[in-house]
Amino acid sequence: MKVAVMGAGAVGCYYGAMLARAGHEVVLIGRPSHVEAVRANGLRLETKAFDEQVRLEASTEAGAVQGADLVLFCVKSTDTESAAAQIQPHLAPGALVLTLQNGVDNDARVRAALPSHDVAAAVVYVATEMAGPGHVKHHGRGELVIAPSRRSEEVAQALIAAGVSMQISDNVRGALWAKLVLNCAYNALSAVSQLPYGELVQGTGVTDVIRDVVAECLAVAKAEGVVIPGDVDAAVRGIAQSMPSQYSSTAQDLARGKRSEIDHLNGLVVRRGEALGVPTPANRVLFVMVKLLEGKQPQAGG
Structure with missing residues (x-):
């Protein structure tokens, strides 16, 4: 599965790196200093169980979502509409945009900006931080709860196989x-x-x-x-x-x-x-x- 992380902060980097470790093609879309570090050395994923340099792609351009089956939409809530507008011209018709954001209305705001695309909300329970450019530190947890959609079952299976605890919920x-x-x-x-x-x-x-x-x-x-x-x-x-x-x-x-x-x-x-x-x-x-x-x-x- 091809995965793009729009807004590659601590949350997006953690889930993107876990999927990349499991063999999926992942691109992180983030700030220049972070992108440069990832391109040079990979993404350092530091957890209590392991500390690895994970090799994946990185870009500063929203167009890097092109061809992605799954977009992990992880921008700050304040940037929701602008980021959705940036990726809109580049999204594949069958892509699932999964919102991994704080707040309760981001999926509706993304759906309004992307009316022709599949958008689903996710609830994130993970303790992470960016310890520096190209370095994400995982402190604990990591569960996801996602809404039903055409591709939710496929995404759930990929995440579970990558070591992420998750469930699909109607609520x-x-x-x-x-x-x-x-x-x-x-x-x-x-x-x-x-x-x-x-x-x-x-x-x-x-x-x-x-x-x-x-x-x-x-x-x-x-x-x-x-x-x-x-x-x-x-x-x-x-x-x-x-x-x-x-x-x-x-x-x-x-x-x-x-x-x-x-x-x-x-x-x-x-x-x-x-x-x-x-x-x-x-x-x-x-x-x-x-x-x-x-x-x-x-x-x-x-």
């Missing part, structure tokens, strides 16, 4: 909201404090704030008519236990002077709460604090 919207709740609970707090999850939850009053944030998210989801699967409270508690050394993507963005996805996390809950008449004061405070921190630093780019 990906609920799973996306479950992931959103986790992100809203941890991302902003990790960003403001610049602490990993394990240390973060030791702070005075932190678990109380998390409880308030989660309650607001669940109230908004209920008003939206979303059924969230599983034990949400247990999942929230489990994040700090399963990923104690992980900094949130929002924390990593702020540390690098980059724009974060907070508008599509706590910000989305605030906006939907306002539209539905559900109060979201805890989410609003976290959203505003991250936006203030974003405004204090020069932006390093999308």
